[in-house]
Amino acid sequence: MLNAERRRTILLLIPIVLVLVGYVLYPSIETLFESLKKNGAFSLQNYVDFFGSKAASNLEALWNSVYISLLSVLFSALIGIPLAYIFNRYDFPGRQFFSNIAIMPIVLPSLVGVMAFMFLYGEAGLIPNALKDLFHLSEVPFSIGGISGILLVHAYTMYPYFYMTTSSALNNIDPSLEEAAYNLGSNRLSVFWKVTFPLLTPGLVAASLLVFMVSMASFSAPYLLAGGFRVLSLQIYFSKTNGDLDMAATQSVILSVVSIAFLLFMRWFQNRKDYRMASKGIGAHRSEVSNPFLKWSMVSLGIIAMIVLLLPHVTLLVLSLVPEGAWTWQTYPQAFSFENFRLLFEDTNIWDPVRNSLIMAAIACAGVFVFGIITSYALVKRNFIGKNLLDILVMIPWALPATVVGMNLILAFNEPSAFSFGKVLVGTFWILPLAYFVRFIPLVVRSTNAVLEQMDDSIEEAAQNLGAKWFYTFRRVVLPYIMPGVLSGSLLAFVQAVGEFPTSVLLYTLGNRPISIEIMNQLRMFNLGQAAAYGMIQVGLIAIVLFISYKFFGVKSENTL
Amino acid sequence: MSTVNLSTITKRFGNVTAVKELDLKIKEGEFFTFLGPSGCGKTTTLRMIAGFYYPTEGKVKFNEKDMTTVPPEKRNTGMVFQNYALFPHMTVYENVAFGLKVRRISKNETKSRVEDVLNKVRLDQYIDRQVSQLSGGQQQRVALARALVIEPDILLLDEPLSNLDARLRDEMRNEILRLQREYGITTIYVTHDQVEALTMSDRIAVFNFGECQQVGTPSEIYNKPVNDFVAAFIGETNLFSVTPDKENEGIAVFQSTDFDKSIYVGHTEENIGSYVEGEELVMSIRPEAVRILKDSDDGNNVFKGKVSLVQFTGASVHTYIEMKNGALIRATDLNNGPSTYLKEGTPVSFQLPQNQIRVIPKARE
Structure with a gap:
């Protein structure tokens, strides 16, 4: 018997499944097929080429990707965990302020962040040259590039994952657990190792996997800093630009397999180890630092960390004020003005990329907003067969590196298909909004899930009991309830789409080139000021969105990752 | 006002039989209690009366009218949930007015009815508060008001007092009883607390393992239990x-x-x-x-x-x-x-x- 409930679930699922199959599953399968084809016939030749001696560079790139990712995890953990411990467990002047600063790297979009690092620590960077002048050296004492550059950028941009998970785990630990251990006769060290640390491990493992996946997928840092150094995400891009789509597909499949394996491992791990605190009403407990030496060394640590963390932002701001041609051979910029920002609004050539990005991000954002609500509602509040499968399908774009998402879309829509209404999408305006949409589905679904899971089923039942039909209930009760989560997720998707680089570089056309592409153009023309000004727009947008989310939706910044 | 007639109701979830061949007749205006330990099928039965579950076998009738598969929004029952299920994004007034709005009752009448019921539950001065600003007992009364204001045929209460502290529970017990008498609504009350059952009910049905063990007045149940489960569970x-x-x-x-x-x-x-x-x-x-x-x-x-x-x-x-x-x-x-x-x-x-x-x-x- 097909009752009303069942019918409604099916009606909800039809569009969800259509979209996911059409724009997530079908492109992935196309890529897989492409990788199994050589000169139009089925063959495993591509994989033989990948692992064979013929193209050692591929294997080298895979190996490089893995070991850079492992090192990124290590460095991020080494920075993030101690910082979180100090800022959350000890009380000293300025603690609150420093802990707010500690998450500043998340307001730098990846491409903009890498750019700022180049300005700061690169060959012509401000810091190495300042040191050179200061100590009258003949050469710059150091500069980043290759592995060291990538690792530095990764550590800077990814340590917040560790910082945030550790902070929230520390704040969720019931102080009485540690007190119980002291009461039973443990000393400080054994309390940390036997009680605190084991309680942190689930979070730390999750953060490690996350950082590993993010740096496997990392594109901007190697793109700008790698030099001759090969990583897999970049190899895909090179294969594609060389027109070797088969190889690009093969590389995509291999990178996807690694990423999805990690995603599945992460899900399994999170389900296996779940220490949820049984007690309610946890109060933070921080020890006041009374030893003046210790206290002031912590304060100075905080100040140093603050300077290092904010230096990229400051550099960006300063450079955005340098007009074109005002800084050529000199070590330091000479003149400052608002010229770059003025041009943004007056020169249509310079404004166009911003407008393109805003329009395309807005389209994608509207899409994920609607799709996110429906999908999340179906996943959290409805029961149906294959729910787990759907859940995995939703998360795939999150696990897939952006480069792979881009490749999938190229391979799926460079010929007419039912899902593109019989048109070729590659090379048109619509391919980029679609890519952004696919990329940010998981983000919105996850942030909506989080609120929806908080909503007890009885709320909907109460409305129904009072006589409200399903749609009325959904509109008047469910929607207002989940709106903060959906909005903050969609806004975040919006700003990330504005700054999105890897899929843009694969899919843009001259007509719809977004900000990130224009930043690269300006860099190529050594117009650093204009590039930095574009960057500042993105930083400003992200800062506004984070502020709105925090202020009006009560979303804590650590939940935004 | 309605009678409720359950005839040989069975509810199975997969292999688990939650309610087994239950026969009950609840009279008009009666305060009827389902009493039993957790997992005994009392809440499942209540939810079948509300329409959130449909029985696997058997019939639910209100006043001889077959309601077995009528969706919950068309049953005109007023339910108070264990966690109150107040709409957190609405004020007290909006919560109480929700059911009236769905019924397309005019603004003026809605206003006077909401004010009237809030008066009865003694919350008139909190009318414009957000529900999150209320104490547990006050939230409980909003939930009651919201269920009563639609003038339901049957009032359903699912362990409404279990989240309150002991003193407040006593107070609310009398409050609920007073309101039920005042409105004269057929009321079904689910609880695992024997004191609540004994002090409030006209009649009690004692549940265990999905089966109704005994139906009777509080004094019958206490003085003449039919088996050792009933004897031990009550008192x-x-x-x-x-x-x-x-x-x-x-x-x-x-x-x-x-x-x-x-x-x-x-x-x-x-x-x-x-x-x-x-x-x-x-x-x-x-x-x-x-x-x-x-x-x-x-x-x-x-x-x-x-x-x-x-x-x-x-x-x-x-x-x-x-x-x-x-x-x-x-x-x-x-x-x-x-x-x-x-x-x-x-x-x-x-x-x-x-x-x-x-x-x-x-x-x-």
């Missing part, structure tokens, strides 16, 4: 396995391994429940019926033992007596001052009055 009692021995002159005689002598029980309907030949039997005697004797007496049902524990609870004193073979029996007396408390270890005699004993079969699982 305190002492239970001992017994076997029937013989019967003469209106007195039935039973034997128990816990007692060294025969037990005499008045052969009346009050004292001996109905059972089938060969069923395992149990004797139940309430602690307040056990009489501790000043001096040993050789009457019927007088046994010897020694005091093993004296518990002072304020209004009453519990005395645990251990018999020779180790069986414990509890006697409860009103507090008559320290001089009447027995010392632990004192040998005593006690009597089980033969008209206070109830012999009943063991509950089937």
